[in-house]
Amino acid sequence: MDEFWVFGYGSLMWNPGFDYEMRVGALARGYRRSLCVRSFVHRGTPERPGLVLGLDRGGSCRGVAFRVADGKREAVLDYLRARELVTHVYLERQLSVLLEDGRPVRAVGYVVDRSHSQYGGALTVEEAARIVQVSHGQSGPNDAYVANTVAHLKEMGIRDHWLEGVAARVADLQARTVAVA
Structure with missing residues (x-):
């Protein structure tokens, strides 16, 4: 049977929630x-939606690939589908990813559905920061989600300049709000 891999680009990288045999850096082009x-x-409400991560078309994404034992394939897929497909804003896909050792593999990944009502489109750093700064949902403030994501990526040695730019701009906006108050 072929190896079963899962690609993570957000919280799945540091909080996979499933058993795996190997965890390795990977690139999805x-x-x-x-x-x-x-x-x-x-991270928001219907009146004031927040923003969370999606894997969108274009560019490349450094993340993590997890190799899962053959006997756990179905259980891991069940878990991932329950976690990622709640509102069906993500589509389950087989992605071509390049492991850090240069080996290409196929991995299950969850890609944003651009036709879904939750798809927010390609935002500028400024647009994203203004939304993130003021949004808050059941899991907490949107700015904490972004700051936590950036911190975890840095700990893992992954730079995401756009996301880091959003976090920096949110901090600037918050500093200005405090200074005005």
Whole structure:
């Protein structure tokens, strides 16, 4: 049987929630990490949606690939589908990823559905920062989600300049809000 791999680009990288045999850095070409999913529950509300990560078309994305034992394939897929497909804003896909040792593999990944009502599109750093700064949902403030993501990526040695730019701009906006108050 072929090896079963899962590609993570967001919280799945540091909080996979499933058993795996190997965890290795990986690159998905043709996709980029983006705050392109409107969050109406966890990081926002229907009146003031927040933004969470999606894997969107274009560019490339450094993330993590997990090799899962053959006997755990179905259980891991069940878990991932329950976690990632709640509102069906993500589509389950077989992605071509390049492991850090240069080996190409196929990995299950969850890509944003651009036709879904939660798809927020390609935002500028400024647009994303203004949304993130003021949004709050059941899982907490949107700015904490972005700052936590950037911190985890840095710990893992992954630079995401666009996302880092959003976090920096949010901090600037918050500093100005405090200074005005």
